[in-house]
Amino acid sequence: MSELTRAQIRDLMGEVMKAQGKELPSDDSADLREIGFRSLDFSELALRVEDEIGDELNFDAPGLRQIAKVGDVLDFIEQLQSA
Amino acid sequence: MSGRRRSTALIGDDNTVVVGGKTLTWRTLHKLPQLPSPAAVLVDNGADALAAVRHHAVHGTELLVATSSRVDLAMREELGESGFAVVLANGDEHSVTPAKLKRVEESGRVWLLTSGSTGRPKRIGHTLESLTTVRGKQQPRTWLVPYSPGTYAWWQVITISLTQADQGLVVIEPSELETWPAIAAEHGVTAASGTPTFWRQTIFRDSEALAKVPLEQITLGGEPVDQAILDQLAELFPQARISWIYASSEVGASIVVHDGKAGFPKAWLDRDPDPASERPVLSVDGDELVIASPHHGAGLEGAHRTGDRVEFVGDRVLITGRLDTDEINVGGSKVSAGLVRNVLMAHPAVAWARVFARKAPLVGRMVAAEVVLNPDLGPVTDADLVQWCTNRLPDYGVPRRIRFLAEIPQKETLKSDV
Numbered sequence A: 001m002s003e004l005t006r007a008q009i010r011d012l013m014g015e016v017m018k019a020q021g022k023e024l025p026s027d028d029s030a031d032l033r034e035i036g037f038r039s040l041d042f043s044e045l046a047l048r049v050e051d052e053i054g055d056e057l058n059f060d061a062p063g064l065r066q067i068a069k070v071g072d073v074l075d076f077i078e079q080l081q082s083a
Numbered sequence B: 001m002s003g004r005r006r007s008t009a010l011i012g013d014d015n016t017v018v019v020g021g022k023t024l025t026w027r028t029l030h031k032l033p034q035l036p037s038p039a040a041v042l043v044d045n046g047a048d049a050l051a052a053v054r055h056h057a058v059h060g061t062e063l064l065v066a067t068s069s070r071v072d073l074a075m076r077e078e079l080g081e082s083g084f085a086v087v088l089a090n091g092d093e094h095s096v097t098p099a100k101l102k103r104v105e106e107s108g109r110v111w112l113l114t115s116g117s118t119g120r121p122k123r124i125g126h127t128l129e130s131l132t133t134v135r136g137k138q139q140p141r142t143w144l145v146p147y148s149p150g151t152y153a154w155w156q157v158i159t160i161s162l163t164q165a166d167q168g169l170v171v172i173e174p175s176e177l178e179t180w181p182a183i184a185a186e187h188g189v190t191a192a193s194g195t196p197t198f199w200r201q202t203i204f205r206d207s208e209a210l211a212k213v214p215l216e217q218i219t220l221g222g223e224p225v226d227q228a229i230l231d232q233l234a235e236l237f238p239q240a241r242i243s244w245i246y247a248s249s250e251v252g253a254s255i256v257v258h259d260g261k262a263g264f265p266k267a268w269l270d271r272d273p274d275p276a277s278e279r280p281v282l283s284v285d286g287d288e289l290v291i292a293s294p295h296h297g298a299g300l301e302g303a304h305r306t307g308d309r310v311e312f313v314g315d316r317v318l319i320t321g322r323l324d325t326d327e328i329n330v331g332g333s334k335v336s337a338g339l340v341r342n343v344l345m346a347h348p349a350v351a352w353a354r355v356f357a358r359k360a361p362l363v364g365r366m367v368a369a370e371v372v373l374n375p376d377l378g379p380v381t382d383a384d385l386v387q388w389c390t391n392r393l394p395d396y397g398v399p400r401r402i403r404f405l406a407e408i409p410q411k412e413t414l415k416s417d418v
Helices: A006-019 A039-053 A070-081 B008-012 B046-059 B073-081 B152-163 B174-186 B196-211 B227-236 B337-345 B382-390
Strands: B016-019 B022-025 B039-043 B063-067 B085-090 B093-097 B109-113 B123-127 B141-145 B167-171 B191-194 B217-221 B241-248 B252-257 B281-285 B288-292 B303-313 B316-322 B327-330 B333-336 B350-360 B364-373 B401-405
Touching: A006 A039, A006 A070, A006 B382, A039 A070, A039 B350, A039 B364, A039 B401, B008 B046, B008 B152, B016 B046, B039 B046, B039 B073, B046 B063, B046 B085, B046 B152, B046 B167, B073 B085, B109 B152, B141 B152, B152 B167, B152 B191, B152 B241, B174 B196, B191 B196, B196 B217, B196 B227, B196 B350, B217 B227, B227 B241, B227 B337, B281 B303, B303 B337, B316 B337, B327 B337, B327 B350, B327 B364, B333 B337, B337 B350, B337 B364, B337 B382, B382 B401
Parallel strands: B016 B167, B039 B063, B039 B085, B063 B109, B141 B167, B141 B191, B191 B217, B217 B241, B364 B401
Antiparallel strands: B016 B022, B085 B093, B109 B123, B241 B252, B281 B288, B288 B303, B303 B316, B327 B333, B350 B364
């Protein structure tokens, strides 16, 4: 299966938030701590992406980075898909 | 060898045995030709398995009985090299591959193969006597035999019928597993033993048909037993005694619980040995259940580490699953797959669930699940189940990915690898 677009990843992120009774703001600069997006949620998002693309994401490839905002998550997952 | 020994096991020789649609007795079952000893008798149906057992009970020959599908070619070779003639039984016809190693038989020895859930099946030595763990006089009953021939659970039911009067059998072949309630109702089955998966599948397929079986005794074993399945059976059969048994080829039947609750009382741990009773000594080391049982297999005396994980909940000890697969480490927080499964199974619309670890970034492992829904109880989404679990489990224990299956998976051993 092909890579997901940034919009599709955003939709999946919204589903993760919705399952936790929360809403994903439309602003990519929203702070993850403030919106309650935690490491478990990030892990779930990664699994959802893996299920969609039918492949495992390679987390070893990209270097360390700070993931503090919604946009960082989307950037990171986009980068992982092409890693 | 013939006529050398007639075992007292044959008290039940006139008990009714329904097999392959025929109503017989142990005495009138077809006779297998004289078996070599030791012999590994591989069968494809229940009638041949019972005939092999009766042959053993009459002649005392060394016997391993198993379904042919459980014993692959490599294992047949191993058996031959261990002194077993391999007999493929098929009614009155059979083929014999002579043993590659000549050795003296162990008269009266019965061999079981472990289920192989922890690796390649192992041979465990027993005798008819060590396999006969129900010794008190039983009220007249007709027992269902859904288990695969040669397993410990199968022997438990078989020895009751061999050693006690008025204990009939109704044998269910694999092809009859989906329709067994109709067969059981027709033949008046009053007692049935099966894995939780077996009972769940039956309720899932046709609980109306199940309710028509006049069950007085319901037994569960072979897998962790959760409260939800005990409650469902109690609702269907309010008058029946519902028991669960912890048993294995290695330690025999060691824990028997009749109070309708999952787990066993904490007070049963570390009791003093009582040689007069046949009570096993139960203990817990770390998270592991340890048992010293009088019903153990040959050479397995003393305390045996079961490899099963326990968890204390209130005044009960719950057996949650295998140690090597039950504990899921989610970012340093540990959760029992068995307990998560119990929570899922307690949802009214869930007919079956399997909980497992899935590799995930940041936290290492996440809890995931496969679920079969009861179609009669309305649409349920993964979000509904996540919410149900969120209200009952710590956040790291909530299954984040739930996949729905159409049917409950089941193996020949009636287990489903949960």
